[in-house]
Amino acid sequence: MKATEIRNYFNYINGEWTASSTGDVKESINPANTHEIVGYYQHSSLDDLNKAVSGAKEAQKQWKKLSGSARGDYLFKAASILERRLDEIAETMTREMGKTFPEAKGETARGAAILRYYAGEGMRSVGEVIPSTDSSALMFTTRVPLGVVGVITPWNFPVAIPIWKMAPALIYGNTVVLKPASETAVTCAKVIECFVEAGLPAGVINMLTGPGSVIGQGLAQHPDVDGITFTGSNGVGKRIGQAALARGAKYQLEMGGKNPVIVENDADLDLAVEATISGGLRSTGQKCTATSRVIVQREVYEPFKERMLQKLQEITVGDGMKEGTWMGPCANESQLETVVSYIQKGIEEGAALIFGGKRLQGPGYENGFFVEPTVFENVASNMTIAQEEIFGPVLALMKADSIEEALALANDVEYGLSASIFTTNISRMLAFINEMDAGLIRINAESAGVEMQAPFGGMKQSSSHSREQGRAAIEFFTSIKTVFIK
Known part of the structure; x- marks a missing residue:
């Protein structure tokens, strides 16, 4: 059939x-x-x-x-x-x-x-x-x-x-x-x-x-x-x-999840950018393990952001059955409306919209639930888009001055499903493993995904x-x- x-x-x-x-x-x-x-x-x-x-x-x-x-x-x-x-x-x-x-x-x-x-x-x-x-x-x-x-x-x-x-x-x-x-x-x-x-x-x-x-x-x-x-x-x-x-x-x-990625100053930035985009935006961000918050050490924040914005330009949004489509639509109208409402909430609460943020319309999009990949910066931890699960292609960029501050930001939500860090420093890796309140910990890999032979589940409200x-x-x-x- x-x-x-x-x-x-x-x-x-x-x-x-x-x-x-x-x-x-x-x-x-x-x-x-x-x-x-x-x-x-x-x-x-x-x-x-x-x-x-x-x-x-x-x-x-x-x-x-x-x-x-x-x-x-x-x-x-x-x-x-x-x-x-x-x-x-x-x-x-x-x-x-x-x-x-x-x-x-x-x-x-x-x-x-x-x-x-x-x-x-x-x-x-x-x-x-x-x-x-x-x-x-x-x-x-x-x-x-x-x-x-x-x-x-x-x-x-x-x-x-x-x-x-x-x-x-x-x-x-x-x-x-x-x-x-x-x-x-x-x-x-x-x-x-x-x-x-x-x-x-x-x-x-x-x-x-x-x-x-x-x-x-x-x-x-x-x-x-x-x-x-x-x-x-x-x-x-x-x-x-x-x-x-x-x-x-x-x-x-x-x-649910509100999964963070921490990018340290010794990270491979190209790898971190690729994994952040893949973890946050593939499947239109509709994964419980999708990256939602991106916490970047201040001294590498600008180069990380520039590389990410450049890579985002390459994303093709469209019908998932068409060759070359990288990101498909939201799964239904209700989910699209939810994503759009969170984007509007981010703007209203003072976060800076630096990429995307709109429902896609026009030829090829007029009959579907398409939204642009979206990135905010200047996101405070108490903002709605930093606290609530969006379940869509929205990333919130945040700055940290140390691994201690990054971990405090990463743990400052009610969820604890998955989390990842990009670093080559063993002591930072160990601090992340020991201090991160999440059921799935990934080092130098995107937050989304778990192998079938490994236990999967979250902490806190996840x-x-x-x-x-x-x-x-x-x-x-x-x-x-x-x-x-x-």
Whole structure:
């Protein structure tokens, strides 16, 4: 099937593609050209959710009894199918949420790699032997699945994030009910098609689309959902966490970031400029790990700024499917309006706009949600654009006279997801590693990105303090059972 075919995408519930009980569907549109419909997705109800959870609960009884290697075989098959359909799914992603086609291809390939990584988890240790004080006894630990896991995912990584949540949930013996972001419902449906083709038993994986206030909150409150893993905004995340906590369900929240880059006076400025632009503006700044604040030591501030402004001139904004496009549109109209409002707030609060700052219009832009890459300087730490997550291509430049001042500025926000520093000085690197309040620390590399085999998560208001990806995922998706044999 070609990515350009417009059709109705159904919910996948208990082994069947089904229309929602409401009979209502919504359009998914291309943010680069709002006249183009990518497909139609279901506007589901609590009745649909109840069916999905019921199917997942029943399926989990047998799924958990399979060996880890048997469950892993399904993930291996899904990875191969995803890889075979890579271009099609990547094109759908670009047309549905706007990131460039090369970025979408990279993300889809990453999804296949994540599946293979967790398929291998089925053959790894799930416990340890512990010496008992009773010499005639055997004591050890093992791990058991939670049961039914609700997965709520955002639109900015519509392949990678659902997979990095679903794959560990499945390999450890849980069944899944997935609620993807409506903006990328078509892309997610195509990912689920890969699991279906891989032959997963009915009910093991379920997907339904619809409003977060109904389906997302319904998952958090459902008595038969044993765990909730969520990535999205802080406000929604806290409501999800509170609902899960109220009934004693396990929850995992990955939320916002206001990620800093520190550029020291001994830094490779060309490398720092390249990484700042890539980390801050690729995917139109719509990454939770995107660079937002750029804290530059005063004596190299001007040369850094000049090199960055020169490089920004080379950025091509446009339709992500067109060759040569470096940055696509905002994912939807609401996000565009949010970005534009923050730019206006920066101007009103006295920051100096030195690059971009406007919505792009005219030929090629008239039907899309395009905004220019934007840079402010003279940004004080208490300004809105230095404190709140913008989730768009906006950089705030700040000056510091020392590593101590730079770290104080970097930590002066409620978030703590990722952070990077550019320096060749080992003592500054160590100070940054030790003093930076962030879950992901990167040295001489952009703030965005984490490898799939490494734990990922934030501090402060960025996270519920759990970790995703790598072996760390086992901590959320399982419970430890201690066994004593006499």
